[in-house]
Amino acid sequence: MPGALLIRFDQTDPDNKFYLCRSCQAHIVLSRDFRVIFADHELTGRVFDNVVNVHIFSPDRGWKVGDHTVTDVYCVQCCNILGVKIIQTPENEAIVKEGDFVLYASMLRMWNGHEVVDD
Ligand SMILES: [Zn+2]
Helix, strand or coil, rough: CCCCCCCCCCCCCCCCCEEEECCCEEEEHHHHEEEEEEECCCCCCECCCCCEEECCCCCCCCCCEEEEEEEEEECCCCCCCEEEEEECCCCCCCCCCCCCEEECCHHHHECCCCCCCCC
């Protein structure tokens, strides 16, 4: 969605660190909202509670990745897939919960307070 109004995090505060879309640099999620790395053999990424500047086409309809039901999360600016949103977890799941975002590290870069770097 080119021209969409993007949320931008504050880049004047050097303590403000966040992740950006690797391909278009849209601001996606604050580093302090990073919770844990989730690593399943079929789904691996960084787990966040909330993200901005993303789009989900089918929030109620998902598909299975391993034992989890997920749906793709797209960058609202460049439409690349950044990760998935968890729609349903298996009963014994302890790391991710419904509504969490699992974003692929390969699709993100980081603003470290001074510059954009690989994280
Ligand atoms: Zn993007």
